[in-house]
Amino acid sequence: MFKHGGGMIEQDENIDDKPREKFVPQRTFGTAAERARRNLNAKLSNPLAGFSHSELRKQGRAFAMMHEMGDESDIRAFELGAVLAQSPERFENVAGLMPQEKEVLRHEFEHRWSQPWSMYAVIALCSLSAAVQGMDETVVNGAQIWYKHQFGIAGKEPRDTWLVGLINAAPYLCCAFVGCWLTVPFNHWFGRRGTIFITCCFSAIACLWQGFVNTWWSMFVARFALGFGIGPKSATVPIYAAETAPPAVRGALVMQWQMWTAFGIMLGYAADLIFYQVGDPAGIVGMNWRLMMASAMFPAVMVCCFVFACPESPRWYMSKKQYYRAYQSICTLRHHKIQAARDMYYMHTLLEAENSMKLGQNKLLELITVPRNRRAMLASEIVMFMQQFCGVNVIAYYSSEIFLEANFSPAAALAASFGWGVINWIFAIPAVYAIDTFGRRNLLLTTFPLMALAMFFTGFSFWIPEENHSARTGCIALGTYIFGIVYSPGEGPVPFTYSAEAYPLYVRSYGMALATATTWFFNFVLGVTWPSLRNAFTPQGAFAWYAGWCIVGWWLVLLFMPETKNKTLEELDQVFSVPTRFHAKYGLRQIPYFVKRYALRKDVRPEILYEREDTAPTQDLGFNA
Template sequence: MLKQGDGMIEQDENIDERPREKFIPQRTIGTAADRARRNLNAKLSNPLAGYSHAELRKQGRAFAMMHEMGDQADIRVFELGAVLAQSPEQFEDVAGLTPQEKEVLRHEFTHRWSQPWKMYAVIALCSLSAAVQGMDETVVNGAQIWYKHQFDIASEAYRDTWLVGLVNAAPYLCCAFVGCWLTVPFNHWFGRRGTIFITCCFSAIACLWQGFVSTWWSMFVARFALGFGIGPKSATVPIYAAETAPPAIRGALVMQWQMWTAFGIMLGYAADLIFYQVEDPVGIVGLNWRLMMASAMFPAMVVCCFVFACPESPRWYMSKKQYYRAYQSICTLRHHKIQAARDLYYMHTLLEAENSMKLGQHKLLELITVPRNRRAMLASEIVMFMQQFCGVNVIAYYSSEIFLEANFSPPAALAASLGWGVINWLFAIPAIYTIDTFGRRNLLLTTFPLMALAMFFTGFSFWIPETSHSARIGCIALGTYLFGAVYSPGEGPVPFTYSAEAYPLYVRSYGMALATATTWFFNFVLGVSWPSLRNAFTAQGGFAWYAGWCIVGWWLVLLFMPETKNKTLEELDQVFSVPTRFHARYGLRQIPYFFKRYLLRKDVRPEILYEREIQPAQDAGFNP
């Protein structure tokens, strides 16, 4: 398998018998600055590696006394916490732990979802914030059936189709160019809880505002303001979840964002259906669609009411040098002080390592100029772009219009949209398991062809004659449902998860800001262009257009997206050190391997890209 020594890696000859291309991982060559970055990344992978237990105890004691963490009992738990932070799973080997403390730590690994009620409150807060996000996105789906007629933009004229698209996509225009980039200053000034509170206030006010507008341009302004709620919240909630959760459930909790966003999308469709039958009283026109648009304010108001009942992120407190408040916060999120001291000390060491990363240029430039970061950015941008251009939000935002065009009645169109929302949510649940077992790359390579087939099937179903009414509407609904079923475990959860782990920690916040801005920008492009695209291409051509993009996405993933499943920071440095052209050739070679292994049933072994032989630097001759 893997053998390392003197900076070299040797391949086991039994893995693959054909001749290999040879390369040097970027971590073995480069400028002094490159080597400094690689050393810092390695340090971040485990900043406590190499210390003895005695040294760690001394460090933990000094940390507790310097920041006045409490009495002698608290100093003792920090001494032990520093040792546990080095290898949490090896608690049985740590001298000085009481039987009760060992039982608490043992219980943590065997019953990972047994948490204090404050931790469950944080989970509820993050889930409900995600539901706010989803509902903000989809209540417009049903409301546009009515308000575009009231605003006199319902014709098939070129101007009107673009205005409908512009109004619907306004929040994502704000997210791409303003909202997402407010994440860093909002978090710096107000903390995680404060940012969630402010963004949910924006969402609630904007949703209520949408219920009172009377022109298309005032609806555009209200929905543009909604982007100030959607943008920073979409980046802050996963960060808050990651910083408060214990290690055993951190990945699963961060994954909840996508699943409960899908739940909120379903709630938006349900609200459309609930308020459909509301009739206009005297003096009010369009009460039904106004209630649909305003209904999304209620989950946002619930979040605002209890967000401050949850503790602030301990990591944020430490970034403000408020160490004792950080300790108080994390103690409410753990069963025992020994767990709190362990996790807080590890956060402290990571924060100190990150603060030491002063490499002489802006971190946004580091995303482009450093080859390892540039490859991570390429892969992240591909999955974020394809999350939109696979066509999912054509269905999310316009499914009611699509079903009406297929000759559904308005109630049937809203009910069919709700059915799609239910499927989108239910099929997101298995991704909590499959994303870490089947892998990010494999999920996308499996689901992109299926998404393309579902899109082709949906579009071609519009050619079924209207005389065959039941077959026509059944096939169109089936095509959209099949698309939702294969999208939800693949392109739904993978992009945010992948982007959050592909970048090194010292540029991760900037990489995530770029990633979220990318997905919201192309969300805007898709939302604003669909009405005109449908008129120009017809429904058949419009769905085929996005089916074609699903095929393009499959090739992009195959060639340029490395797998990141279950890899440490140090291992990710190796993965993203593979030159792009080597990875592209490796991806192409996977095609004949698949046919031989799974279709021809031959006994062939997979090629392991990251265990290749290494040539001296002068023989590599490549430019990243």
């Protein structure tokens, strides 16, 4: 056994009876700064750990009285809420709770989707905001069939193909370099609801603007402005959902962002199909594509109309020292004030712990300089990069063009695109269950090869002679549909979920800003390059290019992406304390293990890369880290 950084490397008898290196974290090692960060992370994992019930009661009462929370019943709620916040699931052991209050808490755990109407209003708001996002992205899919001819950029010359790509990708250029970075100041100035309102106003105005343009450059400007709506909203809505939801449904609600974005993508295709046959009235050219582009404003207007009917995030009020307003807000989001006091007091202690983090270094730099953070950033950036370079938005933005090139009629191309949107949405629904059952890493290692095969199949189907029209069009559509089926439960929801949990809390907002900017930047790269790539490589080569990236993505996940499923903050510190080269070697050794166990059906033991110090190691059933 020998030391390495924050742990020990020891020899271990493993899957093929050869000695392997196993990483066992040791908390006594590391520099003073590293030990300080570990202590802060441990504090954030449960800031109320170690206090007795009597101490917590005193703290809760003092908090309620200091901030003038209400009458004696409210003060009592905070006394008991502080105790409940330490271990919410152990409410039966808390002295002083009345039978009615215990029944409310018991009902919360047994019927987690039984929530007040205001919580359902928040769920509807977040779902509709996600649908705005998806529709903003895809109405251009069908509209470009017509507007590129009207703007004189429908040719095969490099200028034309690059301009088409630039127009389609303009919102994501804005997101990557401007929009995403406005999230922090917008949330600071306007709150969660205010940011959602402003960004949906941007979306509605930009979508209407797109319906009135008459030149390619004015379309570019309008779509660039759309990025001010897409960027901050994509980061704010999941934050708002997480800060308002009770713990029992928080993960499921945040996860639904991807599902309802997929629903909005489907709505965009539906709008293209609905307005396809609209004729031009006197004095207007291109009425159909103008209605397509402008139609995306309607869900954004709906969000603007009722966003302020929902309560503001209690956590945001608390960050502004408006504690009584935070209490009023959270009381509308819970059935009973005992639940509200519990969740609010936990938010308070977590905020106090975060505010006490003064490590003397820029947190953005700590993403790179701290090894634990750097490994999390590497894994997060891989999944965010691959979310785009798996090629999904080639289909999302250009499916109608792809189907037209396969000799579909315009109506059939739009219908086939709508079919892809339906599949993308339906198969995103099981991800709510699959992501916590099979794990993030296992999902990606399973779906990346299937996405590669689907991309190869789609591209190679263009070699089917045009005389066999039915076989050619059917195979091309089938290839894109298979891709949607395997993408939706895998690389669709995993990147945002993984990025949100991989980073320690004290740098999580910075890590998420980087992750969001990364995915939008490569979204822009994909959108702007596809028309020229398709011309240069032919459809066969262009689809094979992204199939190749799916294979690259599989190797990157295998070597550099640890599993984060069902792990606490403390356990994640241990997972990301494993040096990168040891995890990469471990990933390579999983290939023969998987073949022996699942293909050859041999009884071989799984390798455990690291062990938790306080409990027995969990069983590794396959590709889990």
